[in-house]
Amino acid sequence: MKARPGGRAPDELRPVRITRRFTRHAEGSVLIECGDTRVLCTASVEESVPGFLRNTGRGWVTAEYGMLPRATHTRNRREAATGKQGGRTLEIQRLIGRALRAVVDLKALGERSVTIDCDVLQADGGTRTASITGAYVALVDAVEVLVRRGVLRDSPLHGQVAAVSVGIWAGQPVLDLDYAEDAEAETDMNVVMNNGGGFIEVQGTAEGHAFRRHELDELLNLAAIGIGQLQARQLEALGQG
Amino acid sequence: MKARPGGRAPDELRPVRITRRFTRHAEGSVLIECGDTRVLCTASVEESVPGFLRNTGRGWVTAEYGMLPRATHTRNRREAATGKQGGRTLEIQRLIGRALRAVVDLKALGERSVTIDCDVLQADGGTRTASITGAYVALVDAVEVLVRRGVLRDSPLHGQVAAVSVGIWAGQPVLDLDYAEDAEAETDMNVVMNNGGGFIEVQGTAEGHAFRRHELDELLNLAAIGIGQLQARQLEALGQG
């Protein structure tokens, strides 16, 4: 069995570091580092909702995703300069938004919005799953601000959410692929789970050859292990560990 | 156990109809009907490739997806008029493209492109999976044209691909959700498989509450049944049944 580039065991996460209050202005501001992947997640509260929710009493949680042009090995064109967000960007930010909404009681949030901006400062694989894991912590902080200010009586969060990537690399299922592994993987899967062990999102893609049912099963097992550890890290960072 | 709106069994597909040569000009032109969902899939061959493939000797297969403004219950704004394709559209057309490329030997295709346009004339749930199933047939037809014209010696297709949606509706796993079911489903999953029983893409999303592992397993079983039947229909339509 081929050794992983960083020498990790197949079921081993990269080192995770979660830094709260990374910037000053946002209600929640979290820098999450998973190995060399670094994403700044800020949560902004606004006392308004998108048109389709006006006068419904319900709130909204959404996400935007961006990558600094030189977060990657070669420079990518700045999306603001090209005039539109690419399909990959839109796909990722829709995923992050859905993942977060899965643990929020939008009625309890009231007619206000929380926007989570996930900006990748440095990319080394797994930016979308790191974004979800970091965004959850930023969301908790933003909601705490609302509770402290007396805007909300209780937190409208009814669960905890984290995400990780798994894949088949060099013929074996591995957890938390870095960029080098991801580029060679035959199958790549992003998994989002809550703290009850339920699946919120499963997105698997065969890159090389189609994957079999038993491979899928092993990948989901690995993901569950990784997400459990990530959720522990989230709680630690929040001082609830 | 609650009965499905159309009276179908949980593991029953909607009636499928595949009409080849629906329009005249395209190298492949297929109208696929899955119940009331109707998608026109045309395959266009062009003797050029995107910039990143120039002078590599490799070809490209890609897809574009669109929905006529009144394919749905209420009219949607025309994307050409709003000036951009929405995130959902981009996400779907990326999915269709990946699914098709999974069964094509791009080197054997040579430095040319096949673009599959999937335009939804009428929507009743499952438009992205119907698009994949129909697009495969259009792709076979387009490739046959290349073989007949002597451009290619053999077909560069090395597999067959089809897709279906499954979900948890009224507490039970069901196959091939129509719009009414989809709107009420707690979990929605799109599955793309090849004819060897391998998974090409699995995308599951919890709409209401997170889904459990055993639910995921049942959904994948249902998907495998449905996709087997859809692949039989594809072969029938192609006169290979």
Next chain:
Amino acid sequence: MKARPGGRAPDELRPVRITRRFTRHAEGSVLIECGDTRVLCTASVEESVPGFLRNTGRGWVTAEYGMLPRATHTRNRREAATGKQGGRTLEIQRLIGRALRAVVDLKALGERSVTIDCDVLQADGGTRTASITGAYVALVDAVEVLVRRGVLRDSPLHGQVAAVSVGIWAGQPVLDLDYAEDAEAETDMNVVMNNGGGFIEVQGTAEGHAFRRHELDELLNLAAIGIGQLQARQLEALGQG
């Protein structure tokens, strides 16, 4: 005198087929086929009007036009992907809208809109005139729905409208040019008339050499003949023939 490609007499229309209720959701949905040209015309009613009509008590009828990318011999770029509608598209949809409004009492329609989407599934010349002829039938159906629902007491339509192309091909005036004829025509004219024999729109363009007054006269005579027959087909399709 050179024979027309399809063997038609100079004053002979291509076979016309008008299929109502082609799709389910729209208030009016008509597939019109003029030879190999096929356009899907759907009429959508919305209980709102553009800004300039708000609080005037007047309604609006407008049109949008699109062509599926592979409706033609070679694939055209999808306008939604290029990010804007081309000049030809805008010109055509403005023409369709004006033609329809010429037979609608907008005050009687009340403060609501009918949008007619004309989407070309297959193109073989005359798509803009086929769109007008089909759109009228879809508009009648949509208005009937409003009457049946009790929203309107009477139809706000005060006339019938149809359109046809005429041109000078191989030196002779001919009716209803197909794509091959159109590409070779020296003069091309689109004519829109009502059922009282009045002109709503006349658009003639010299492609090769300028046309003389007597040629214009002959073309208008041909157009009147063709439009009379098209209006008979509209009435037949509507069960009023």
Next chain:
Amino acid sequence: MKARPGGRAPDELRPVRITRRFTRHAEGSVLIECGDTRVLCTASVEESVPGFLRNTGRGWVTAEYGMLPRATHTRNRREAATGKQGGRTLEIQRLIGRALRAVVDLKALGERSVTIDCDVLQADGGTRTASITGAYVALVDAVEVLVRRGVLRDSPLHGQVAAVSVGIWAGQPVLDLDYAEDAEAETDMNVVMNNGGGFIEVQGTAEGHAFRRHELDELLNLAAIGIGQLQARQLEALGQG
């Protein structure tokens, strides 16, 4: 019979003034004034052609049209700021381009382009027809520059083109409508003719009620009178009168 706002006879043009060399840099630069309508037409020669003409040996003549934001009674949004040219603008510039190309031998022009920019400084009806009439003079000047420079041996122009609007106002056919008349007209027609009395473009639109054949005939007669006079003015301005 109601008198026209400016006291003109029904077949009377507004005063026309054509000023050549209005600006310095362009190969042709003409200010045309038709009553209070003032359009600056500049012709720019470029030694390149659009992609579809490359290596064909053929040249291109095209037009762009714009209106200064406050050329009209109330300020219009600047198209550069809104991010796109409206349908009316595109329609007009396509018309101007076609009209000019009708008198140019593109093969004799050689593989180069002439772009005519028609910018309306002040609008009082008839801006598109004034643009065509002025653009022709600018084109002659630009072509002369090419001949003087020895780039071309002879002028590739094989005819003269001018345009005018006619319409039915207060029940009577009138020539060259100003803004006030145009706003009240029942029918509005733009006519483009060459100096051989041939029609290059006829675009008639019923605004109020449909127009009858005899009305169309009278309008075309008026247009022929007006265009004859405009062509005389063009020749005068060019010193060929």
Next chain:
Amino acid sequence: MKARPGGRAPDELRPVRITRRFTRHAEGSVLIECGDTRVLCTASVEESVPGFLRNTGRGWVTAEYGMLPRATHTRNRREAATGKQGGRTLEIQRLIGRALRAVVDLKALGERSVTIDCDVLQADGGTRTASITGAYVALVDAVEVLVRRGVLRDSPLHGQVAAVSVGIWAGQPVLDLDYAEDAEAETDMNVVMNNGGGFIEVQGTAEGHAFRRHELDELLNLAAIGIGQLQARQLEALGQG
């Protein structure tokens, strides 16, 4: 010391001509000519303000800048056609707006807007400073209209503003550079001043080598001389000289 292209003294302005009421519809319409640079400045009053000023009782003065495609030696692409205003355009129109607002009491203007459109008909250097100088006169005229109509009791203008460019050309500081001088200048500075001798804007850029403090001082002296003369011309044009 090298002589300037036009034979001007280092501290000599080009001939200035200010023509009021150049077009009919705008509340203020001024053609300013500084040598061969010609800019049409129109001021349009609208009884509304941008969103951020609604219900504040304060008004707004803003500017838009454009250049006709062939105002320059070679044709530039029309910004309306490219779909966006370039960085240079936005920078210039922001500068013009700031310069004008520096002499307006926005509270006294009341909740209405004045938009100054500065459209360059012919460019020969110094278009942004000519725009400011001309725009001031157009603004005075527009405000006078409001006073004459009784909308405002007094003019909300509390100062006069004009602008000029200065630069180091051929080693010497010169006033009011034309295009040929500007293209060769080592340093280019735009200066906006009010009639009290105060600076409203100073923008200096080293093109070739960095400029020294004493050079900056000389440039500002030259600018003060030029602006004094331009302000005299403004008053003359306004009949207050």
Next chain:
Amino acid sequence: MKARPGGRAPDELRPVRITRRFTRHAEGSVLIECGDTRVLCTASVEESVPGFLRNTGRGWVTAEYGMLPRATHTRNRREAATGKQGGRTLEIQRLIGRALRAVVDLKALGERSVTIDCDVLQADGGTRTASITGAYVALVDAVEVLVRRGVLRDSPLHGQVAAVSVGIWAGQPVLDLDYAEDAEAETDMNVVMNNGGGFIEVQGTAEGHAFRRHELDELLNLAAIGIGQLQARQLEALGQG
């Protein structure tokens, strides 16, 4: 004399921190912190140049500027999502590019580009001047990489550049305004200088009332002091202090 919010002397900079190699992939990557303003400046080398420089043997240095949506007190819309960069963004990135090019011999750089991305992670006034100061250090690092790799023999940099803001706040000239000061300042000036004491760019704007010549002089004196200190910090960071 009123005390500054942070208790600084009028001629005192905020604490400056320059961290090199802040991210891994870019040839130069610098985090600059000026008080609470934090900008990440990455320099990316590409072996190509914009079209206007192709085959000239000359290189290019350019900059792009962005602000994370929640770098500020309230969230700004993401420019990638609005579909264009605003005027302020374009103005700033043009300024940064000009400032850097002033110290680069583009011929010595050879036909390649260096793009400096300045992304504001947290904003507290002076983001554009901090960007220039940080970008210079990133540029030095990128150029060093080219020298180390043997691509260039010597550094094409012939000077050092830094920038600072100065302004008149509470009636007194002050150095390096933070956001709170900037919002209240009557005059705001950005100054860019090289290490020879020459001015590269001077941009002063009167916000409240026009500034006098002696005020301008005092501001430039302050700027020279600040920039001298910033250049010392740059050298220290580069290990050349």
